[in-house]
Amino acid sequence: MANYAIIASAGIGKRMNSGINKVFLMLDSEPIIASTVKKFQECEIIDGIVIIARKDDIEELGKICEKFQFKKVMKIVEGGERRQNSVFNGLISIEGAKADDIVVIHNGVNPFVDAKTISGCIDAAMKYEAAVVGFRARDTIKESDEKGFVARTIERKNLWHVQTPQAIKYSTAIKAFKKAFDEEYYGTDDTMLVERLGKKVKILECPYENIKITLPNDLEFANRLLKNSRIGFGTDSHRFEAEPGKNLVLGGIVIEGEKGFMANSDGDVILHALFNAISQGIGNSSIGKYADKMCEEGIKDSKEYVKVVLKMMRERGYALGNVGIMLEGRKPHILDHEENIKESMASLLGIEKDRIGITATSGEGLTAFGKGLGMQCFCVVTLNKMQ
Numbered sequence: 001m002a003n004y005a006i007i008a009s010a011g012i013g014k015r016m017n018s019g020i021n022k023v024f025l026m027l028d029s030e031p032i033i034a035s036t037v038k039k040f041q042e043c044e045i046i047d048g049i050v051i052i053a054r055k056d057d058i059e060e061l062g063k064i065c066e067k068f069q070f071k072k073v074m075k076i077v078e079g080g081e082r083r084q085n086s087v088f089n090g091l092i093s094i095e096g097a098k099a100d101d102i103v104v105i106h107n108g109v110n111p112f113v114d115a116k117t118i119s120g121c122i123d124a125a126m127k128y129e130a131a132v133v134g135f136r137a138r139d140t141i142k143e144s145d146e147k148g149f150v151a152r153t154i155e156r157k158n159l160w161h162v163q164t165p166q167a168i169k170y171s172t173a174i175k176a177f178k179k180a181f182d183e184e185y186y187g188t189d190d191t192m193l194v195e196r197l198g199k200k201v202k203i204l205e206c207p208y209e210n211i212k213i214t215l216p217n218d219l220e221f222a223n224r225l226l227k228n229s230r231i232g233f234g235t236d237s238h239r240f241e242a243e244p245g246k247n248l249v250l251g252g253i254v255i256e257g258e259k260g261f262m263a264n265s266d267g268d269v270i271l272h273a274l275f276n277a278i279s280q281g282i283g284n285s286s287i288g289k290y291a292d293k294m295c296e297e298g299i300k301d302s303k304e305y306v307k308v309v310l311k312m313m314r315e316r317g318y319a320l321g322n323v324g325i326m327l328e329g330r331k332p333h334i335l336d337h338e339e340n341i342k343e344s345m346a347s348l349l350g351i352e353k354d355r356i357g358i359t360a361t362s363g364e365g366l367t368a369f370g371k372g373l374g375m376q377c378f379c380v381v382t383l384n385k386m387q
Contacts, residue, residue, distance in 0.1 A: 002047040002101045003122055005040040005072075005165075006090040009033055009061070009108030010052045010079025021057055022213065023108045027222055032213060033061065034068050035111035041070045043115045045122060046104070048074045050093055052086045055079075084186050084193075088177045091170070099171035102126060105190045106165040109213040111222065114317040117206045118165055124202040125167035130194040132167075133206035134160040160203055163210050166190045172199070209317070209385075229321060230383040232281025236272035237369070237376035238263050248332070250375075251325075251341035251358075252303050252348060258332050261374070264295040268302035270325055270341070273379035275302075277323075278309045281383045282316045303348055310349070313383065320351055321382030327360040328367065329375035334360035 009023045023033035033051075040046045049072045053061050058076050065073045077093045079086035087105055094103070102125050104118065117133055124131035137159035145151045166189060168176070176193035180186070187193050191201045213219050238261035240248075246260030251270040261267025275287040291305045299305075313320070323345070327334055334341075338358050346353040363370020 003045050004094055005046050005049045005104045007037060007051045007106055007108050008087055010054050010086045027111055032111050033108050034064050036108050037070050039113050041072050043118050045119055048072055050074055050090045051076045052079045052090045091173055097170045101170040102167050103170050103173050104165045104167045107212055110164050112209040114315055116315040120204050121165045121167040124204055128202040129172045129199055130168045130191050131202040131204060132162055132191045133204045134162040135208050136160055162189055163206060168194055230281045232277040232381045234273045234276025234280055234379045236269045238267045238269055239374040252344040253340050255332050255337060265300045266302050269375050269377040271302040271306050273377040275305055275309045277379040277381045278313055281381060282313055284312060306348060317386050318383040319386045320349055321384045323356045324380040325358045326378040328363045328369045330362050330370055330372035
């Protein structure tokens with residue numbers, strides 16, 4: 001079974017009043033369409049991408065795909081008279097698609113979709129045939145009559161603002177679109193057509209950042225959103241083993257000649273504090289929720305725990321900025337190992353070494369750590385919103 005993404009980019013975008021197709025407008029340093037396609041290119045469960053474009057834009061989109069090395073883009077398809085026609089052109093262009101394959105339809109100007117939203121939508125479509133994402137209505141909704149008076153106030157708890165992606169099983173999508181065309185019906189979104197088959201569509205909540213850029217102030221907001229960052233703070237501490245035998249591990253580096261930490265894992269206080277900082281920054285739980293189970297499975301290397309939280313971070317659409325480490329302990333002497341720890345962490349995190357700062361204090365014997373009974377680590381990280 002395969003998962004395909006159809007990126008709808010054939011609209012004119014009159015409300016943007018820009019004079020060019022809004023997918024080519026710049027979001028920070030790259031076109032909006034590049035930011036959008038990149039999310040599906042980097043999503044591990046997407047097997048192929050089809051971009052739908054106006055005839056006059058096909059060449060330019062081809063250049064963008066080449067520049068950004070979007071290897072998953074299978075073809076760029078000319079759009080139709082209306083969005084529904086365009087999406088159908090994308091559907092029938094997928095050669096060899098099977099009935100149970102999932103097609104994810106997404107607007108080319110929704111650049112802030114994250115991998116978690118994409119995968120959640122696909123999982124729901126696999127189970128229910130069709131799924132759509134959106135955010136819950138936060139304001140009171142009123143319906144007016146033809147003369148502009150309030151006809152009724154609608155209960156908002158079950159109301160949603162629908163966005164993309166929208167995921168549908170391939171055979172269901174073909175049936176839904178053909179039925180709509182046979183009956184000369186045009187919907188305002190893709191899953192409406194599935195509803196007309198008498199099928200239920202699962203709705204999932206997505207982050208409020210997953211906006212469609214329609215108006216000039218949307219683009220202004222989107223550029224501000226890119227500059228948003230979060231801060232995460234984490235801590236961890238461990239007592240040293242009473243007797244030699246277990247290696248001391250700090251920042252993924254084995255420190256020779258020192259007793260290891262009392263812990264089910266390797267007890268790496270630096271990587272444990274780092275995990276907690278990143279997890280806190282993205283609104284998740286502490287390391288024990290994830291590492292305890294991994295320990296039971298025999299996974300003792302703390303680097304493996306960090307890989308878990310890095311994956312969660314990327315799924316939320318964030319990237320690491322800076323990492324600050326503060327250690328307290330009488331031994332070992334951290335300056336002797338600082339560069340090796342930085343190199344190890346930089347390799348693990350995929351960032352430059354100079355974005356990692358490590359400071360340490362002996363504790364002057366005022367605490368258990370200062371007396372040499374163990375070590376304590378504090379970590380602070382900045383998380384930057386990815387394009």
